Amino acid sequence: MTGQARRSLRGKASGSTRPALLRPLNPVRRRTEEVVERIAAQITDGQLSAGARLPTEQAMMTAMGVSRTVVREAISALRARGLVTTRQGAGAFVSSDADRQPYAIDPEGLGSLDSVIEILELRTAVEMEAAAIASERATAAQIKAIAKAANVFSRAIAKGDRAIKEDFDFHYAIAVGTQNSRFVGFLEFLGGLIIPRQSIRTFDGKAELQTRYLESIEKEHQAIVAAIGEHAPRKAREAMRRHLVNGKARYKQLADELA
Numbered sequence: 001m002t003g004q005a006r007r008s009l010r011g012k013a014s015g016s017t018r019p020a021l022l023r024p025l026n027p028v029r030r031r032t033e034e035v036v037e038r039i040a041a042q043i044t045d046g047q048l049s050a051g052a053r054l055p056t057e058q059a060m061m062t063a064m065g066v067s068r069t070v071v072r073e074a075i076s077a078l079r080a081r082g083l084v085t086t087r088q089g090a091g092a093f094v095s096s097d098a099d100r101q102p103y104a105i106d107p108e109g110l111g112s113l114d115s116v117i118e119i120l121e122l123r124t125a126v127e128m129e130a131a132a133i134a135s136e137r138a139t140a141a142q143i144k145a146i147a148k149a150a151n152v153f154s155r156a157i158a159k160g161d162r163a164i165k166e167d168f169d170f171h172y173a174i175a176v177g178t179q180n181s182r183f184v185g186f187l188e189f190l191g192g193l194i195i196p197r198q199s200i201r202t203f204d205g206k207a208e209l210q211t212r213y214l215e216s217i218e219k220e221h222q223a224i225v226a227a228i229g230e231h232a233p234r235k236a237r238e239a240m241r242r243h244l245v246n247g248k249a250r251y252k253q254l255a256d257e258l259a
Helices: 003-012 017-021 031-044 057-064 068-080 113-137 140-158 164-177 181-194 207-229 233-258
Strands: 084-087 091-094
Touching: 031 057, 031 068, 057 068, 068 084, 068 091, 068 181, 084 181, 113 164, 113 181, 113 207, 113 233, 140 164, 140 207, 164 181, 164 207, 207 233
Parallel strands: none
Antiparallel strands: 084 091
């Protein structure tokens, strides 16, 4: 589609783009997928131009009749496809190169055990070194932020929460602690997709199994925090490796238990 055609479409849609985006969803379809499709279509058609700010989480929740989790999962999926970027405290924006997607991870392809393991292997390769670097470079304030994120995760699971956002925030805090924007960008690119239980709802109706799983993660998080706090790169690297390798083993075991 030419730039002129897109401008024409935007002109015709003037005053109606947001209402179209914010109309109620069809309850029959998977809600996250429909939110993703709706926003992606308006970006592709040029109704949402590069740099445009998406409606707030609350606006989408209210107008579409979906939960905050659905909205966040949709934004993570759009970010993984290279269609949107997020700025902390500012919201989500249409990517300036949304037309050019050299690499993307399709969230619809992450619903299998094999795909979850692939993501965990990718994360292991990157996040082991991120933990080691953070142990050497993180400031006192950044180490405190990593520890705080781990504690927030602990409080969330104590309340019975799935703690997907809290889990992501912990790993994101470590990326920030590397003081390397590429590690931060990698985590932002994947977003919540790095958390396997967002893609595979393994624990539906299995509260005891979920509790056991999350408590194991909690202990591993604390080991990572301790190693980073000690400025011990080898320990930090090994603690992160153990965490992610254990995660892969847990998902294989859970698949067997639930078979």
